[in-house]
Amino acid sequence: MAYLELCDVDFSYSNGFEALHHVSMRFEMGEAVAIIGQNGAGKTTVVKLMNGLLKPSRGQVLVDGVTTKQQRTSQVAAKVGYVFQNPDDQIFQDTIGKEIAYGLVKKKVEKSAVKAKVAAAARLCGLEDEMETHPYDLPFSRRKFVTIASALVMDPKVLILDEPTAGQDAPSTRLLADIIQGVMASGKTVITITHDMEFVTKEFSRGIVMAKKHVLMDAPIAEIFENDEVLEEAHLKRPYIAQLARSYGIRGVLTDEELLRAM
Amino acid sequence: MNSAIGRLYPSSKFCFVLLAIIVSIFTPGHWLQYAMFPFFLFLSFCSGTGMKFFKAFISSIAMIVVVIFLVQVFIVRYPDSQPIWGFIYLSQNGLEKSLGITSKIVASASAIMWYFQVTTPKDMVYAMERANWPKKATFVVMSTIQMVPQVMNQAKTIMDAQKSRGIETEGGVWIRLKTFVPMLGPLIFSLIQQTEEHALALQSRAFLSSAKKTSLYRLDKHAIDWGIQVLCLILFIAFLVWRIF
Ligand SMILES: Nc1ncnc2c1ncn2[C@@H]1O[C@H](COP(=O)(O)OP(=O)(O)OP(=O)(O)O)[C@@H](O)[C@H]1O
Numbered sequence: 001m002a003y004l005e006l007c008d009v010d011f012s013y014s015n016g017f018e019a020l021h022h023v024s025m026r027f028e029m030g031e032a033v034a035i036i037g038q039n040g041a042g043k044t045t046v047v048k049l050m051n052g053l054l055k056p057s058r059g060q061v062l063v064d065g066v067t068t069k070q071q072r073t074s075q076v077a078a079k080v081g082y083v084f085q086n087p088d089d090q091i092f093q094d095t096i097g098k099e100i101a102y103g104l105v106k107k108k109v110e111k112s113a114v115k116a117k118v119a120a121a122a123r124l125c126g127l128e129d130e131m132e133t134h135p136y137d138l139p140f141s142r143r144k145f146v147t148i149a150s151a152l153v154m155d156p157k158v159l160i161l162d163e164p165t166a167g168q169d170a171p172s173t174r175l176l177a178d179i180i181q182g183v184m185a186s187g188k189t190v191i192t193i194t195h196d197m198e199f200v201t202k203e204f205s206r207g208i209v210m211a212k213k214h215v216l217m218d219a220p221i222a223e224i225f226e227n228d229e230v231l232e233e234a235h236l237k238r239p240y241i242a243q244l245a246r247s248y249g250i251r252g253v254l255t256d257e258e259l260l261r262a263m
Numbered sequence: 264m265n266s267a268i269g270r271l272y273p274s275s276k277f278c279f280v281l282l283a284i285i286v287s288i289f290t291p292g293h294w295l296q297y298a299m300f301p302f303f304l305f306l307s308f309c310s311g312t313g314m315k316f317f318k319a320f321i322s323s324i325a326m327i328v329v330v331i332f333l334v335q336v337f338i339v340r341y342p343d344s345q346p347i348w349g350f351i352y353l354s355q356n357g358l359e360k361s362l363g364i365t366s367k368i369v370a371s372a373s374a375i376m377w378y379f380q381v382t383t384p385k386d387m388v389y390a391m392e393r394a395n396w397p398k399k400a401t402f403v404v405m406s407t408i409q410m411v412p413q414v415m416n417q418a419k420t421i422m423d424a425q426k427s428r429g430i431e432t433e434g435g436v437w438i439r440l441k442t443f444v445p446m447l448g449p450l451i452f453s454l455i456q457q458t459e460e461h462a463l464a465l466q467s468r469a470f471l472s473s474a475k476k477t478s479l480y481r482l483d484k485h486a487i488d489w490g491i492q493v494l495c496l497i498l499f500i501a502f503l504v505w506r507i508f
């Protein structure tokens with residue numbers, strides 16, 4: 001059985017705006033899935049439903065076989081960690097060390113264990129030298145890693161990253177890829193929302209395309225980038241290499257190596 | 264806000280609110296004052312904000328009124344207080360006194376609430392600028408008005424952030440208090456920071472420049488606005504004459 005499942009979910013915000021309509025998807029443990037789609041497609045809404053921050057207006061969200069409606073957000077969040085799209089919505093401690101430790105401290109985890117876990121998470125996110133820094137003294141791109149570390153440290157079964165690639169330079173994007181690979185290697189699931197198609201082709205095997213409140217396509221990445229109709233409807237572009245290859249009439253190419261092989 | 268009343272010039276509505284408050288405070292008795300509530304409720308329905316007005320009134324002013332009544336009638340001691348049980352007394356004086364206080368609160372609060380629900384901040388700023396208010400004063404007034412919804416949003420965001428880290432925020436009063444108190448610091452800090460950034464952004468767009476501004480947004484005073492303002496003035500003078508002579 002799938003660890004995380006959305007069954008025919010609708011969701012409307014309190015102002016009556018319907019953000020999701022008849023959405024279903026399921027995730028097994030150990031997967032890396034990219035959610036892609038235009039601004040306003042409902043990506044953030046869908047992941048907030050998985051994490052219990054929002055509860056469906058219709059249909060069910062099942063986490064580990066239990067519907068989120070019967071659980072408090074804090075219970076769901078212990079299994080499904082969510083890193084906010086905007087780190088400033090999430091950070092509220094005055095040093096990075098405290099910020100990362102906050103959740104553990106509140107859960108009354110033993111002090112020495114907190115220290116070890118925080119240090120490990122900080123190292124993973126390249127923040128080991130910034131533990132005493134005020135979060136707002138770091139640039140936006142690195143603040144995002146602070147929030148990733150604070151989610152990692154809680155050790156959730158599923159980790160959701162909302163647009164982690166936005167505004168990141170090449171080394172940071174690589175660091176992000178390493179983090180995702182590391183989490184996957186420990187048998188967990190990573191769900192990432194991103195607009196970076198190069199990142200999608202490199203790091204993920206499965207993709208979910210969303211457009212206008214719906215799931216348009218849920219398939220291996222290679223298949224998504226072969227489907228002209230879906231790409232057009234979701235206003236998505238292929239990775240640059242694939243665009244280049246196509247202009248030479250070569251199809252089915254997503255990475256540099258594939259292009260070299262095809263030529 | 265898109266109603267005919269919503270589109271009136273802010274100062275017309277403001278004159279009217281001011282008049283309603285002055286009349287409520289200086290007229291003896293309490294029936295006129297209590298009548299202000301149904302009157303503004305009616306106005307709110309005409310402005311398309313009826314339910315919003317009603318809900319806001321019930322959840323804030325009505326509560327205060329009830330508490331004042333209970334305290335004045337049953338707890339505060341007056342010469343005519345009759346003991347009922349323990350520290351509870353019944354007093355006719357207390358009843359009269361609370362009618363006097365609460366009727367004025369109901370009237371003023373109804374007027375002010377109605378005003379802020381049917382006037383957009385944009386219109387208010389525009390009117391203040393056109394009336395040559397000092398720019399800093401305009402900024403202070405606007406930041407204050409926008410503070411409340413801002414605080415609410417910010418508080419909700421921080422709550423969400425806590426929940427998504429597995430921290431309990433739902434439940435009884437005690438749990439809510441335990442999560443709310445530690446977040447006050449960051450909340451106020453981030454509000455100050457936001458206001459500072461807001462001020463910087465305005466500075467960088469020549470906010471304090473003494474040149475006369477042009478505005479893309481236009482809101483004109485129509486004949487009806489002049490009519491309302493003059494009418495308010497006449498009513499005000501008539502009220503003065505009635506109260507003084
Ligand atoms: N709190 C809210 N109240 C009302 N409507 C909202 C709220 N949050 C989002 N929406 C609306 O719901 C729709 C979907 O929003 P969502 O944030 O899920 O989009 P998204 O796919 O994450 O977009 P982006 O790529 O810009 O982050 C949008 O049209 C948005 O305007």
Ligand SMILES: [Mg+2]
Nearest residue numbers: 043044045085
């Ligand atoms: Mg989003």
